[in-house]
Amino acid sequence: MIIQQFFTKKIAHSSYFLGGDKVCAIVDPRRDADMYIEVAREMGTRITHILETHLHADFISGHMDLAKKSGAMIYGPRSANFDFDYVPLSEGDFFEIEDMSIKVLETPGHTPEHISYVVTDRSRGEDPVALFCGDTLFVGDVGRPDLFPGRAEELAFKLYDSLHEKIMKLPDTCEVYPAHGAGSLCGRAMAAKRTSTIGYEKKFNYALNISDRREFIRSLTHGMPDAPDHFGRCTDINRQGPVKVSNLSPLEELETSIFSSLAAGNNVLVLDVRNFEAFGGQHVPGAYSIDIDSNFPTFAGWLLPPEKDILLVSGGYGQAVEASIQLRRVGLDRVYGYLTGGMYAWVTAGYPTGHVPQLSSHELHQRVIQGDATVLVDVRAVKEYENFHIQNAINIPVAELRERYVELDPAEETVLICGSGQRSSMGSSLLKQKGFEKVFNAAGGMRGYAEAGFGPECPLCTLPWASFAGRSNMGSSGI
Structure with a gap:
C-alpha cells in the first residue's frame, strides 16, 4: 500500500493517492487533476476509484475531470444525491482495492452527508491502518459545523457522535489523513502538521478532549471565523458536477483597445492580481485588487460577483494563467482574458489610471x-x-x-x-x-x-x- 499526499497551498487542501501494485484510488481530488494522472503513470498504476468524502464547500472538486481522463468510477456519500453517475456509499459499505479493504463510516457533522474511509492493509495485518476523514477530523482540530444556516447545533451534536462513537474507537496507531491543514477556513485551529494518528489526536486535540457534549457543541458554535461567500456556491457546484476544465474557454490575450471596450461592459469586472505596491502605483480604474501572493483563491471567491466575466491585469502571461487556475478552484469559471503588455501597455496607450498612495x-x-x-x-x-x-x-x-x-x-x-x-x-x-x-x-x-x-x-x-x-x-x- 502506498499513500501520497498532494497539498494545495492557499486553500490548504490535501488530496491523496492510495495505491496498490496495479491500481489506485484518488481521494478528494482538486479540480486541476492532471497531476494525479502523472503520478499514477509514474507509479505504474491505473486510477480505478475516485473517493469523495463530502460535498466540499471551499473548493471545486476534480472528480468530473478525473473521471473523464482516467475512466475511474466516482464514489461518494449516498445522501449527497449527486446529479451524475456515481457509486453511492452508506454506513458499513465495503470494497477492495487489491490487498486493501476499505470500509465506509458515516461521519456527519461538518456537513450532513459526510463519510470517512477506513483502510486496512491485509498484506500486513487486520487492524485499520489509515483513515481518510475529509473534514471530520483535522490535526489539532475538527470540522466546523456552522456552514448550514440554522443547523449548527444539530450538526455539532452529530459531529460529537461521529468522533466519539466511531473515529476515536479506531486503533491509536491508525494514521489520520484529513482533507485540510492550517490556513483553511473549514476549521478554526488546525495545526501546521498535515497528518497524524488517532492516538496523537486523542491525546492532544482540544476538541476531542471536550468530553461534555454540551460544552463541545458550545465550543464549535461560537467564535467561528466568517465563512466566505463561495462556500455555499461550491457545495452546489460539486453536487451538480462541475463543468469540466477541458470545456472551459482558453484565456484570451487582449490588446488594450479590446480590453478597454470589454471592461466597459455592465457584466464585466477587472481583476488586478499584481502585488499591492504595483496596484497602488497604476491600475485600471474600477479594478479589484487581489494580490496573487495573498490567499488569492479564497478572497476571490469571497469578494468577486460570480455572475460577471473576469478580465485580468497581471505581471505577464504566466501569472494570468496561474490566476485563472486558482479562480477555477473556487468556481469562478468566467475568466475571459488578460491585458497583453500589462499596465505598461495601458499607460503608453494613453488610457486613464487610478492610484492608491x-x-x-x-x-x-x-x-x-x-x-x-x-x-x-x-x-x-x-x-x-x-x-x-x-x-x-x-x-x-x-x-x-x-x-x-x-x-x-x-x-x-x-x-x-x-x-x-x-x-x-x-x-x-x-x-x-x-x-x-x-x-x-x-x-x-x-x-x-x-x-x-x-x-x-x-x-x-x-x-x-x-x-x-x-x-x-x-x-x-x-x-
Missing part, C-alpha cells in the same frame, strides 16, 4: 500621534483586531466593506490597514469603486508597524501558516 509605517505613525484628520480602517478579522490594533482604528473586515462602506465618509481621508498590506489593498479597491478618492494603503500593515517599534509584536503576523481569519483567543490591546 502607499503609506510607510513611519508615515502612518506620524498621522496617528499628530491626530491628523484621518480615518483609520482596520480590515482584518475581528479576532485579529481584538488581539492587536492601533488606537481609534475602526474595524471593518475586508469582505464587509462591500456593504459597510456606507459607514464611512468618502470626503474624508481614509487609510486602510491589515496584517501586511494585501487585504487593505483589496479594501482600497472596493472603496475606490464606491467613489472614495482620498484612499491610502498602509504598506507593511500591522506587521510593519510593530517591526518599526510602534507597537507590540503581532502574534498572528509572525505565523506563516496562520489563517487570515485569526486563530488567537488572546485579549485585545489598543495602541
Whole structure:
C-alpha cells in the first residue's frame, strides 16, 4: 500500500493517492487533476476509484475531470444525491482495492452527508491502518459545523457522535489523513502538521478532549471565523458536477483597445492580481485588487460577483494563467482574458489610471500621534483586531466593506490597514469603486508597524501558516 499526499497551498487542501501494485484510488481530488494522472503513470498504476468524502464547500472538486481522463468510477456519500453517475456509499459499505479493504463510516457533522474511509492493509495485518476523514477530523482540530444556516447545533451534536462513537474507537496507531491543514477556513485551529494518528489526536486535540457534549457543541458554535461567500456556491457546484476544465474557454490575450471596450461592459469586472505596491502605483480604474501572493483563491471567491466575466491585469502571461487556475478552484469559471503588455501597455496607450498612495509605517505613525484628520480602517478579522490594533482604528473586515462602506465618509481621508498590506489593498479597491478618492494603503500593515517599534509584536503576523481569519483567543490591546 502506498499513500501520497498532494497539498494545495492557499486553500490548504490535501488530496491523496492510495495505491496498490496495479491500481489506485484518488481521494478528494482538486479540480486541476492532471497531476494525479502523472503520478499514477509514474507509479505504474491505473486510477480505478475516485473517493469523495463530502460535498466540499471551499473548493471545486476534480472528480468530473478525473473521471473523464482516467475512466475511474466516482464514489461518494449516498445522501449527497449527486446529479451524475456515481457509486453511492452508506454506513458499513465495503470494497477492495487489491490487498486493501476499505470500509465506509458515516461521519456527519461538518456537513450532513459526510463519510470517512477506513483502510486496512491485509498484506500486513487486520487492524485499520489509515483513515481518510475529509473534514471530520483535522490535526489539532475538527470540522466546523456552522456552514448550514440554522443547523449548527444539530450538526455539532452529530459531529460529537461521529468522533466519539466511531473515529476515536479506531486503533491509536491508525494514521489520520484529513482533507485540510492550517490556513483553511473549514476549521478554526488546525495545526501546521498535515497528518497524524488517532492516538496523537486523542491525546492532544482540544476538541476531542471536550468530553461534555454540551460544552463541545458550545465550543464549535461560537467564535467561528466568517465563512466566505463561495462556500455555499461550491457545495452546489460539486453536487451538480462541475463543468469540466477541458470545456472551459482558453484565456484570451487582449490588446488594450479590446480590453478597454470589454471592461466597459455592465457584466464585466477587472481583476488586478499584481502585488499591492504595483496596484497602488497604476491600475485600471474600477479594478479589484487581489494580490496573487495573498490567499488569492479564497478572497476571490469571497469578494468577486460570480455572475460577471473576469478580465485580468497581471505581471505577464504566466501569472494570468496561474490566476485563472486558482479562480477555477473556487468556481469562478468566467475568466475571459488578460491585458497583453500589462499596465505598461495601458499607460503608453494613453488610457486613464487610478492610484492608491502607499503609506510607510513611519508615515502612518506620524498621522496617528499628530491626530491628523484621518480615518483609520482596520480590515482584518475581528479576532485579529481584538488581539492587536492601533488606537481609534475602526474595524471593518475586508469582505464587509462591500456593504459597510456606507459607514464611512468618502470626503474624508481614509487609510486602510491589515496584517501586511494585501487585504487593505483589496479594501482600497472596493472603496475606490464606491467613489472614495482620498484612499491610502498602509504598506507593511500591522506587521510593519510593530517591526518599526510602534507597537507590540503581532502574534498572528509572525505565523506563516496562520489563517487570515485569526486563530488567537488572546485579549485585545489598543495602541
